[in-house]
Amino acid sequence: QLTPSNLTAYIVNSHTLSVTWDLPSNVNAINKIYITVIELGKTNRTIQAQEFDNTIKKLDIQIDSNDPFGIHPNRTIHFSARCSDRNGQNSSTIEYQLYVNML
Numbered sequence: 229q230l231t232p233s234n235l236t237a238y239i240v241n242s243h244t245l246s247v248t249w250d251l252p253s254n255v256n257a258i259n260k261i262y263i264t265v266i267e268l269g270k271t272n273r274t275i276q277a278q279e280f281d282n283t284i285k286k287l288d289i290q291i292d293s294n295d296p297f298g299i300h301p302n303r304t305i306h307f308s309a310r311c312s313d314r315n316g317q318n319s320s321t322i323e324y325q326l327y328v329n330m331l
Contacts, residue, residue: 229319231310232251232319233252235247235308235323235324237307240288244291246289247265247288247307248285249263249309255282257313259282259313261281261282262277263277263279263307263309264277265287265299272306275298291330300328303327304325305326305327307323307324309321310322
């Protein structure tokens with residue numbers, strides 16, 4: 229089983245949101261993990277779409293209403309993660325959603 233688990237996001241401080249995930253026990257079979265972060269709204273906005281090797285389990289994203297690649301405050305953010313093996317086979321995708329409430 230290549231599927232990542234425990235995908236979650238949390239606000240570290242007023243400028244940073246962290247996305248974390250756990251990799252399956254057969255981590256050596258994983259070639260890449262793919263993380264996608266989308267802001268949901270009238271038109272969905274892709275914030276990040278990145279791939280990592282099997283040693284990475286965290287992504288920090290800036291919270292900044294002026295940054296096109298950052299998290300905008302007071303929005304619902306959708307996160308998804310999947311893995312692929314060295315043969316190009318993909319795992320199931322896991323998903324998580326968080327409303328970023330900033331005053």
